[in-house]
Amino acid sequence: MPEPAWTREGAEPDYRFSLANERTFLAWIRTALALLASAIAVIQFLPASALAGTRTGLAAVLAVAGTLLPVAAYRRWARIQRAMRLNQGLPFTPLLVLLAAALGVLGAAVVVVAVVS
Known part of the structure; x- marks a missing residue:
């Protein structure tokens, strides 16, 4: 696989920062798993719920999130690596807020389904 073009931009960052960024990427992968x-x-x-399809819907949302999260994690990792190479500020990502909110809503839905069943 060819190296992305951004890896030839700017200067090589301190390896400690690159490794910290990689550890964060791996944490996102663990979250996806x-x-x-x-x-x-x-x-x-x-348990199967009185609300038809709720269990399947919850599982589908979790599976889709677990499938898309690694893609978002890689993009975030690459953006941060590029910013470090170019000595720029780290980019903002709304992913943290979205993930926290989605997991809160999904957790509440699981509790409701479990209590109703």
Whole structure:
């Protein structure tokens, strides 16, 4: 796989910062794996609800989030690497707020489905 063009821009950042950025990327990957595992757990262990399709819908949302999160994580990692190479400020990402809000809503939905069932 060819190296992205941005890897030839600017100066090589301190390896400690690059490794810290990589650790953050790996944390996002772990979160994606947890979302996928949660989708499986919802389908397997959450009782069928009076609300038809709720269990499947929750699992689908978790699975889609777990599938898209690694893509967003890579893009975030690359943007931060590029910013460090060019000695720029780190870019803002709304992903943290979106993920926290979505997980809060999904968690509440799982509780409601579990109580209703």
